[in-house]
Amino acid sequence: MFTGLVQSVGQLQHLSQYQLKITCPTIQDPVLAGIELGDSIAVDGVCLTVEQILTRGFIAAASPETLAKSTLGKVSENGKVNLETSLRVGSKIGGHFVTGHVDGTGQLESAEQTGDAWEICFRGISPKVARYIVHKGSIAVNGISLTVADCSNTGDWFQSAVIPLTYAETNLHCLQPGDLVNLEGDVLGKYVEKFTRYGLNTDANAAAETTMEILGRERTNVKDEVDIDPSLTFLAEHGYL
Template sequence: MFTGLIQAQGTLFHKGDTQAYIRWEPATLPPALTDVELGDSIAVDGICLTVETILADGFVAAVSPETLDRTSLGRLPEGSRVNLESSLRVGSKIGGHFVTGHIDGQGHLEAAVATEDSWKLSFTVGDRRVARYIVPKGSIAVNGISLTVADCSPSGNWFAVAVIPVTYRETTLQYLRPGQAVNLEGDVLGKYVEKFMGGSEDAPAGNSVSLEFLAEHGY
């Protein structure tokens, strides 16, 4: 589990088709990333990866075919900058929202416009697995960054976010160019609500919570 608050950036290198090597600058790492152990989970551009090998300047993680198919990881060129966040620890502050590191699908940057006190980024989403969870003022993780949806289309196939300068400066959002793919994860709370309301495609018959049920039980 993660929070979507990026702790550092790393550089991505591919090791064959099934491993990713993430290099970082040890001298600039925050405490949360200095005591990494084998088997730890680290979100790389929002993708939960497991540390298989620890190196002096980074780590190596296995990458499954599903990860390569669902995310942008396999298509990022060598030397790309990526966002890093260690897994949430018991008692830690939760400043973003609950992020699982399980990517729903991809979107693409439409435009990045500097305003007087922030950046406005807009994205297109062609994947219904993601679009269905995008709602006004809801939470969305973009390349692992916890952001709030400022505006969106009714179907969720387009949305915009306002990004404060420190977030833009300290994450890989600054490197995005129009048309570039990003990893998207919808709010996990919305997924469970959808499931219990019987709205998901794989919801079991007879196991939904209707508005009538909620009203009858005082909600």
């Protein structure tokens, strides 16, 4: 689990088809502080596992699925990638919950500086992530937690306002129109979608009816006529019990 607050920008090299080497700017880089084998590190928003620790970086493997669903297989040699270590208990959560499981990709359309911010637009959004893009919602772009300032009804286009610090300290400033970026929708939206979908499922309704029958029997068997908590009845009617 990550928060979308990039800690460093490293360079990526392809040691083999599935093995990646990530080099940090310095040996004092915050990403390397306390790093251990097996740690999870987000590389351009993709959760990778540290398999070997180097003086100024680490080596990780990327599965065929990861390379197919993300931009990691397309990053040029020594290309810039955003880095973030996993969230630790007690750490500040300044962005939003990011899992490091990329939903799809999109393309940079434009990046224009307006006043004290950069207005960045993306198009060609993968349908698997477009449905989670909503006005004022959260979106992870190359592992960066951003707020959707504007978007189309279908989510295939959206715009974010980025402060100068974020623009300069991430690889956003390296992007050119047409470049691909990794996108991950807000995990909360995914759970809401599932609960909504399966809340109308026959099995779920059947389970609710069964629960109501049990509650009914309990009501009948209560000799002192104590009523069942109305809140429990409401939850059962709506498939939550």
